Amino acid sequence: MVRDATEAAIRAVLNEKDFLNELDDKIGDGDHGLNMARGAQAAHEALAELDEEAGLKEVLQAVGEAITANVGGSAGPLYGAAFSEAARVVDEDCALDAATLEKIFTAMVAEIQKRGNADRGDKTMLDVLIPIRDSFAAENCAGKSFEDILTQARDAARDGLEFTKTIAARKGRAASIGDKSIGCEDPGAASSLIIFRALCAVWKDSLRE
């Protein structure tokens, strides 16, 4: 299931390549879709090399290494480092549940914050990833089914992307145009939502099997 979900996220990124380029064209240099597609292709090839039985930790590690080795731009190296850090913190045979996802997103957010020196409200991928992380916090999951928890996280991610439309960029290339970036979605936040939405769709389907 980890592999199916990862492949679905890879396909989603490849499908949205032009859309992500267009978003980046408005407030950046127009290459976010291209960079993400390059990372998705590299991740796809890395997965093909993995054992059939590879678990979450190995998949995260392979994806992180593939992205780091193949993707430039600003977001690429951040995603690569974030996946590698997530691989480092999860247990070898962990279950896919809210506690594991909280661990993963906490590690990813911390790594991106450390490298990008950004926070929520700067109009970056963190405006999607921090709400996802917070959705998986124990106090926000008590008494809810895993399916409801995924829906809650996906909705928070979508709201996070909407939020990036309303604010001016303070980090990255878009910061140079300041208030002119208001009204545009952040491309990195958009790619984070695209990936997370694809993962959630597969995880939810698997709950019904």
Ligand SMILES: [Mg+2]
């Ligand atoms: Mg760019």
